[in-house]
Amino acid sequence: MPLRLEMKRKFAQRSDRVKSVDLHPTEPWILTSLYSGTVVIWNYQSQTTAKSFEVSELPVRSAKFISRKQWVVAGADDMFIRVYNYNTMDKVKVFEAHTDYIRCVAVHPTLPYVLSSSDDMLIKLWDWDKGWICTQIFEGHSHYVMQVTFNPKDTNTFASASLDRTIKIWNLGSPDPNFTLDAHLKGVNCVDYFTGGDKPYLITGSDDHTAKVWDYQTKSCVQTLEGHTHNVSAVCFHPALPIIITGSEDGTVRIWHSTTYRLENTLNYGLERVWAIGYIKTSRRVVIGYDEGTIMVKIGREIPVASMDNSGKIIWARHNEIQTVDIRRVGAGYEVTDGERLPLAVKELGSCDLYPQNLKHNPNGRFVVVCGDGEYIIYTAVAWRNRSFGSALEFAWSSEGEYAVRESTSKIKIFSKNFQEKKSIRPTFSAERIYGGTLLAMCSNDFICFYDWADCSFIRRIDVNVKNLYWADSGDMVAIASDTSFYILKFNRDAVSSYLNSGRPVDEQGAEDAFELLHETNERVRTGIWVGDCFIYNNSSWRLNYCVGGEVTTMFHLDRPMYLLGYLASQSRVYLIDKEFNVIGYTLLLSLIEYKTLVMRGDFERANEILPTIPKEHHNSVARFLESRGMTPEALEVATDPDYRFELAIQLGRLEVAKEIATENHNESKWKQLGELAMSSGKFEMAEECLKQAMDFSGMLLLYSSIGDAEGIVKLASLAKEQGKNNVAFLCLFMLGKLEDCLQLLIDSNRIPEAALMARSYLPSKVSEIVALWRKDLNKVNPKAAESLADPQEYSNLFDDWQIALEVESKLAETRGSYPPADQYLQFAERSRTDLVEAFKNMHIEENQPLENGDALHDDEVTEENDEQMEGHESQEEAVGVDADFNDGVVLVNGHEAEEE
DSSP: OOOOOOOOOOOOEEEEEEEEEOOOOOSSSEEEETTTTTTEEETTTTTTTEEEEESSSSSSEEEEGGGGGTTTEEEEESEEEEEEEETOOHHHHEEEEOOOOOEEEESSSSSEEEEEEEEEEEEEEEGGGTTSSSEEEEOOSOOOOEEEEEEEEEEEEEEOOOOTTTEEEEEEESSOOOOEEEESSOOOEEEOOOOSSSSEEEEEEEEEOEEEEEEETTEEEEEEOOOOOSSSSEEEEOSSSSOOOOOOOTTTEEEEEETTTTTTEOOOSSSOEEEEEOOOOTEEEEEEETEEEEEEEEESSSSSEEEEOSSSEHHHHHHEEEEEEEGGSSSSSSOOOOOOBBOOEEEEEEEEESSEEEEETTTTTSSEEEEEETEEEEEETTTEEEEEEEEEEEEEEESSSSSSEEEEETEEEETTSSOOOEEEEESSSOEEEEESSEEEEEESSSEEEOOTTTTOEEEEEEEEEEEEEEEEETEEEEEESSSEEEEEEOOOOOHHHHHHHHHOOOOOBTTTTTTTEEEEEEEEEEEEEETEEEEOOOOOOOEEEETTTTTTEEEESSSSSSEEEEEEEETTTEEETTTTTTEEEEOOOHHHHHHHHHHHHHHHHHHHGGGGGGGGHHHHHHHHHHTTOOOHHHHHOOOHHHHHHHHHHHHTOOOHHHHHHHHHOOOOOHHHHHHHHHHTTTHHHHHHHHHHHHTTTHHHHHHHHHOHHHHHHHHHHHHHHHTTTTHHHHHHHHHHTTTTHHHHHHHHHHHHHHHHHHHHHHHHHHHHHHHHHHHHHHHHTTTTHHHTTTTTOOOOSTTTHHHHHHHHHHHHHTTTOOOOOOGHHHHHGGGGGGOHHHHHHHHHHHTTTOOOOOOOOSSGOOOOOHHHHHHSOOOOGSOOOOEEEEEESOOOOEEOOOOOO
C-alpha cells in the first residue's frame, strides 16, 4: 500500500539555471547558486529575495550555508572559492582553490572544514580557523569529481562521486581512499548517505539513468532504482521520512520508499532539467533546483506520531523506533510551569516493522495500534509485544475496545476486543475515512454516516465535509470538525434505540433525532480532546481554546505549532507535544469546567457549591463567562479584578459599589466616569465628590453652574487657578461677576489683547490702563503697531457711547456681587436680551436729560481737531474701535484688533 504522503508546494520562483540549493537550519531561507554567476538567498515565507551576491561572470556550481559563522561559501568555474557574511554582505575570503571548474563544496557539520571537488580530479580540505589554508589533498579519481559529502554517522569520513564511474570513501587525515565502488556503467553525478536509522547505506545517481543504494560495509549494491529516462543528477535519503528522492535531467523528481524501494510518487513541475535537491534534518521541506527556477515542497504532515493514555504515559514513534515517557515521573521537587518543556526521561520501548503514520492507545490504555504502509499492528502498551496485525489504510477504536479497519474505499472490517473479525461491511459509497468512538463513522468527501458497533446498523447521515471527529468520554457529545468550522452535537441514545426497535424502514438519512446540533463555531480545529462537556482544541492561529456551551475561551497563545495529547485530571493539566517531541503542559481546572457546564445546564445550586473550590485567580474567568451568559449581577459577585468589577458595577448602575472600588483603587479615569454617571443620575453629592477626586474641573464647572452653587464656583475658581486651568478659572470668576479678577487673570496669563477687549466690554474704566500695558508689550515686537493702538482718553471719538458705558459700569458695579437663588431664574432670564446702553440712553431721553457725553456718538461726527490728532496713524482702521452691547450677564463684543505688521 502507498505511503499516502501529502505533497504541498510552498515556494516557486523562476530564475536562471539553478546548479545547487541549500536550506538554512533556522532562518526561512533557500540558498541557490546560478549558472549566471549569482548566488541568491530566497525567503520562502515572504516569497521574496532576502540577499543576492554577484559572485562571478562564470557559473557558480555549488554554494552552502555555514550558519554557525553566518557565512555563505561558493565555488565557481573561475576556480575561486568565495566566502561572504550573509548579514553584512561583506566578502570574508577569496582564494583560488583549483585549476579547473569547482563542482562541489561541502561543509563539515562540527569542525572548521570545507571540502571542495573539481574538474582537476582533486578533492581539497580547507581549514577556516587557519586562514583557509589547504590542509589536505585527496587524489585518486581519474575524471571530474562531481560531488563530495560527509558521512553524518561518522563525520571523519566522506564519499566522492566521479565521472570515472566510481564512488570513493575517504578518511580525513589519510591521502588514500578506504575503498572504491565501481558503481555504474556511466559517470556518477551524485551521492548521499542514509541518515534515518542504523543501516550503513548510501545512494548514488548516474548518467546511466539509474540510482543505486549501496551497503558501504559489505560494499554491495542493495537496490537499483530504475525509471528515469535521462541522467540522474541529484539523490538524497530523506532524514525524517522513509523515502528516497531522486532528480533527473528528464525533468522529474521521483519519490521511492526507502525500505521497499517502491516508487511512491513522481513530481513534474515543468521547469526542465533537475540539477539539485536540498534538505535539512529538522524539516520536511525539500528544495529542488531546475533549469528554470526553484521549487520547495513540504512532504508529509509535521504532526508527531504520538499517543497518551489516561494515566499520563506517552508513546511516540521516531521513524521506526518506539519510545515512551511518563509524565507522572517528573521529579517531585520540580515546579511545573505552564508552557515550559517537561524534563522527561525517554525510554526505548522497541521498534516497529512498518513506518508509523498513526499511533493510538485503545480506551483502557492496554494496547497501542500502529498504522502505516497500508498495514496495522496492535502491540501491548507495556511490553511492546505484537498481538494482532493486518491490512489497513486506516484504523479506529470503539469506546469499548472494539476496532474497525478500512482496507479500501469499499471494504471495512469490524473486530471484537479479542481481535476476532466480527463483520465485513461494503458501504454503498466511497469511504475515504473512518472514525471510532461511541459510533463507527464512515466519511465520503461530502457527508458522514454513523453506524452502530454491535451489528453495523445505520444510524444517521449528516451532510458535512468532515476533517476530524472527536467523541466525549461520556458518549453523549461529539465534535465534527470541517475545513473552516466545527459543530458540537448531542447524541440521543434513547431516540436511536427507539428508532432501531421500531422496525421502520431505514431511509438514506437515518434517525432524524439521533443528533441535536448544539453549537457551531467558525474556527478550524487542528487537534482536539474532550474533558467532560468541555471541548479543548487548538485553532489555525495556534491558540489553545476551550468551548463550553458554545462559549469559546482562549486559554493560551501558543508560540509554535503544538498538538493535543490529553488531559490529566489528577494534575488539572492539559498536555501538548510539538514536532520535536517536546511535551508541554497548561493548567485547566476541572472544577472550572464543571462549574461552567452546570451553569450552562441551569443547575445554579450545584454550580454555587463548586464555586468555592475554584482558586481565586480563576474567578475573573468565571465572571466573564457569567457576563457572557447575561448574568452580570452574579459576575460582579464573583469577579476579583478591581477594573473589571468597576466596569460591571457601572454597567449595573450600582454606583455605591463602584465608589467603593474607586476609593480602594484610586484612578482618575474611574472617578471621572463615576462622576459623570452620578451627575446624569441626579446624585449631585456623589458627583461632586467623584469629580473632585478626578480633578475634573470642567465637570465641576458644569455641576456647580447647573445647580447654581456660587460657593462651589468660588472654590473651583481658586483651585483651577492653582492648577493652571485658566479657562475654567476665568469662567468661574466671570459667572461670579468678579470682572476685575477676570481682567487680572488675563493679564497674568499674558493675554493682554483679550484683557483690553474685555475691559472695553465690561470695565471701560480699565481700558486706558490695559492699553498702556498692551502698547508696552507690543512695542517689543512691532513698535509701529504699538503706536496705532487707540486709547479712549486720547481718541474718545473712536469709541461710541463711551461716557454712557462708563456710567453703565458704575451703576452695575453695585449688583455684580449678588447671586440670586436658582429658583428665581425666570425673573432674570429676560434680562439677557436687554441692551443696557440703549436702555440707559432711553432713560435719559424720557427724563429729558441731555446726554453728558463729551465723545462723539457716531463716526460721522468726528471733529476736524480729532482728525488732526490722528495724523500719526495710516488710517482710522489701524486704531482699535470696539462696539460693545452691554447685557445683564451676556455681552456681545464686535470689533477688531490692530494687526501686527
